[in-house]
Amino acid sequence: MGEATAVETGVVTAALLVIGDEILSGRTKDKNIGYIAEYLTAIGVDLTEVRVVSDDEAAIIDALNALRQRYTYVFTTGGIGPTHDDITADCVAKAFGVPIHEDPRAIARLLERIKPEDLNEARRRMARIPEGADLVDNPVSKAPGFWIGNVIVMAGVPTIMQAMLDSVAPKLATGRVMLSETIRAECKEGDVAGPLRAIAERYPDVMIGSYPFNDETGFKTNLVLRSREASRLAVATAAVRDMLTSLNAARS
Template structure:
């Protein structure tokens, strides 16, 4: 059996914790990783505090095959992610020519002030990740990918990631919707179906509309044939509950 390949995601920024900004990057990264056979094991939303960023990066780098960070690589005083990544791996950090070159595609020499040059400070030995939106690069340090927080830019940077990832077995999923059924009606049958199909994880997600309640069942696994059987079993469970 192929090895499970996992990723940890670290979303950095006080604005995510204050409720001012709604994160969408986690979902984007998850959907990007799925066809590569990488699943996300945990995500943390942390504040712009140097020690917490550093310690979280260190812990996640040990625990997961890959780590993604978003946020904190802009030009302002609260953009401290690059320094924290360097600290997590005991690396030096300095302004790099290749990063300045990337910035020069966007900024004139005059515009490239001290604040913007901060965006060219890269941990020693890291490889740059292209930013097709606003040029200031992300970077890869060991198994950690450091990306921008702005969703459009983050998405653009992901384009420069796939060749860096050694993925695992593809995970497939099927989805069956049961209208007019309560989660508690299906729970027993659901547990039986999961038990009968090892390697499949089965989730149930109740929904409530104005007039309607129902449950979405999602089965995930590596074997498409088994998932087909699970789909049939779910459909017959629903039919039975609706009798």
């Protein structure tokens, strides 16, 4: 992986590591996975795996080390606040085998928002940054995220995470954007599956997915075609539309 490979193949991959007991207990419903997935897809980074782990040092370090070797980038959300259960920064330092210190650059950012007399020991914890990391801007509440190696550490609060992603995005290596077309089929998945498989075999370079859903009129199917090549996407999409027209004619 890494940027050299990404440039050669036009493919940049990413994993997301969501850190937090509150997601696993169901108390907080995650809003970051879907947001990050859509955001990265739009800029040409393929989100390839997501993991959610608890606020547990071994679980976080194991997941970080597995993911950072496998993907171009690893994004994390959660666990960078001032309380005792915020252990992400320490875990990242341990995963990389580097020391962690209170970072004067991070203290300066905190002081843009916090009065010196309110900068207590707990808040100073938010300035603990692994050695060698760059800071990630937080225009919402100042306490920064950071970027070390291919790991980008962000807050869990959605408004802050979104602002951090905006500040990181221009610096990411990106690949060719995955284009997609969605076609709603007014039939059940089982009615369209046979002819759809034939098209998928004819266009192996276009990814074709089939997603059933039910609304007030019963079960229907969304067909989603994806490719980085506009021309290939167009011919495969035309083939699917023709197939649906024939299918409807045969059924009516």
